[in-house]
Each structure stands twice: as structure tokens, then as C-alpha cells.
Amino acid sequence: MNTRGLLDQLLKSGQELLQNKGLAQAGGQPQAGQGAGKGGLDIGSLLSGAGGGALAAGALGLLLGSKKARKMGGKVVAYGGLAALGVIAYKAYGNWQRQQASAPRGEPQTVDRLPPVEAEAHSHAILRALVAAAKADGHIDARERQLIDGEIAKLTGDLELQGWLDRELAKPLDPREVAGAAQSEEMAAEMYLASLLMVDEENYMERAYLDELARQLSLDPGLKAELEAQAQKALQALPA
Structure with a gap:
């Protein structure tokens, strides 16, 4: 499994997350069929954004939960x-x-x-x-797990890694x-x-x-x- 590459993309995605937070706070609208979420983060734009940074930010934003992602984006940037x-x-x-x-x-x-x-x-x-x-x-429900799985699949074609992540998300x-x-x-x-x-x-x-x-x-x-x-x-x- 190429865990290292995926983890690096997720940790580098904070800038994209913060940029999208600014868009949401400025009144940007989510894409059709996608919600801005409980806290106003424009998850729709993250999911439809171009480039690996946007995709990784989408996956990380879903992991964090929309409300927390708005608050925690700066931490991601700090860690790089x-x-x-x-x-x-x-x-x-x-x-x-x-x-x-x-x-x-x-x-x-x-x-x-x-x-x-x-x-x-x-x-x-x-x-x-x-x-x-x-x-x-406790915020990750079955629907969010499906969305996360979809975003991870866009970031890596490693089926073993995708399966492992899905099992980790499902564990108590x-x-x-x-x-x-x-x-x-x-x-x-x-x-x-x-x-x-x-x-x-x-x-x-x-x-x-x-x-x-x-x-x-x-x-x-x-x-x-x-x-x-x-x-x-x-x-x-x-x-x-």
C-alpha cells in the first residue's frame, strides 16, 4: 500500500481547505446536489474542485466534518x-x-x-x-463514509489501501x-x-x-x- 503518498496529500491540503472556507464565508454556493453542511463549509466546491489539492481537501473536509473543518483548517496548514x-x-x-x-x-x-x-x-x-x-x-455516518470512500478513490487507485481505510472508518x-x-x-x-x-x-x-x-x-x-x-x-x- 502507498499510504505515504496519500497521507502527504491529505496533510498538504490545508491551504485548499482554507481557501474554500473563505469562499463559503463570502457567500459561495455549493454545487447542485451537495450541501454546504452544518457549519457552512462549501463541501460541494471541494468535491468538484480541480486538482489533487482540492480533492485531498475534500476528503479531509469530510473527515473533519463541515463545521469543524472551518475551525481546524489552520491546523492543517501549520502541519503542512x-x-x-x-x-x-x-x-x-x-x-x-x-x-x-x-x-x-x-x-x-x-x-x-x-x-x-x-x-x-x-x-x-x-x-x-x-x-x-x-x-x-462521532460525526461520520454511513453517507459521509460513502463520500469519503469516493474522494479517496480519486486520490489513489490502490484498492488495498481503499479497503483498509474503509475498514478503519467502520471500526468502533x-x-x-x-x-x-x-x-x-x-x-x-x-x-x-x-x-x-x-x-x-x-x-x-x-x-x-x-x-x-x-x-x-x-x-x-x-x-x-x-x-x-x-x-x-x-x-x-x-x-x-
Whole structure:
């Protein structure tokens, strides 16, 4: 499965998502047969937009839910692509390592620093965490799953990956099962960071899921705090 390429497209789609949010707020209309959704995001335009960025933004917007997509688009832009997510995780993990009393453990092996085979394994775990976090508010119903499946099919012809994603969307939300994909501390850090991208931390249900995921990932509280701090710095670095 080429999970890495799909995940990179989804993470890079934030600019398209934000541009469409601006269109919706300016009064743009959804395409025939498609709704702007509960929060006013013009999902219709996302689904009918040209180019991979628009398609990926459509898939991500559906995963987030229209209301949350309007609020969370900036987070996606801050994280950028998969390499950018790896850089944020690397900074957080490196800072946390330096705070430890134990001997240095070597350079963090985050997704941006790995050879293709290992980066693919990391990407698989990150995408699992991202999809699970998108379900934390319970908004993805059968119709939205069909729409997401359709958008993913436009982004990748990999039938194995499409089937895997459909099964992930259909699963009951289980933080312990999600955390089981982490094979290293760096991978756990990246999974938590991707989950931060998808949740609304002001929503009690989503914040509770995020905290439980951190517990199941056995994240050190200091590493968890450093990941959250680095994510916030990335947001603050965005142009106004």
C-alpha cells in the first residue's frame, strides 16, 4: 500500500481547505446536489474542485466534518505535508530527550528522516491515528463514509489501501487498538501529533479521546506537553 503518498496529500491540503472556507464565508454556493453542511463549509466546491489539492481537501473536509473543518483548517496548514509533521515531531522529541536525566538515545528517527520502507510503516500508523481522531466526535455516518470512500478513490487507485481505510472508518473507536500500531516512541509521538491535528480540544469528547490515546501510547507527560507546545508554535508561525 502507498499510504505515504496519500497521507502527504491529505496533510498538504490545508491551504485548499482554507481557501474554500473563505469562499463559503463570502457567500459561495455549493454545487447542485451537495450541501454546504452544518457549519457552512462549501463541501460541494471541494468535491468538484480541480486538482489533487482540492480533492485531498475534500476528503479531509469530510473527515473533519463541515463545521469543524472551518475551525481546524489552520491546523492543517501549520502541519503542512508529511515531512513537516515529521519535523515538528523531531523538534518536540529532541527537546524532550534533552530534558531527560538519562544518557542521550541518539537522533530521533521521525518519519522525515527514514528510508522509504520505514517511512511507509510510520505513515500507516499516522493515517490510522488521523482517521480514528476524526471519528472522536462521532460525526461520520454511513453517507459521509460513502463520500469519503469516493474522494479517496480519486486520490489513489490502490484498492488495498481503499479497503483498509474503509475498514478503519467502520471500526468502533478504540484508543487502545489505535495505539497498538506504535512500534517506537517516535511513531507514538507522530501518531499523537496527527491526532492533535484532527481534534477540537475545546470539545470534551475529543479532548477525552486525545488524553486516553496519550495514555494508551504510554507517552511521557513531558513528551506530550512538548508535542503540544511545538504544534502551537507551528500555528503561531502562520502569517496572519
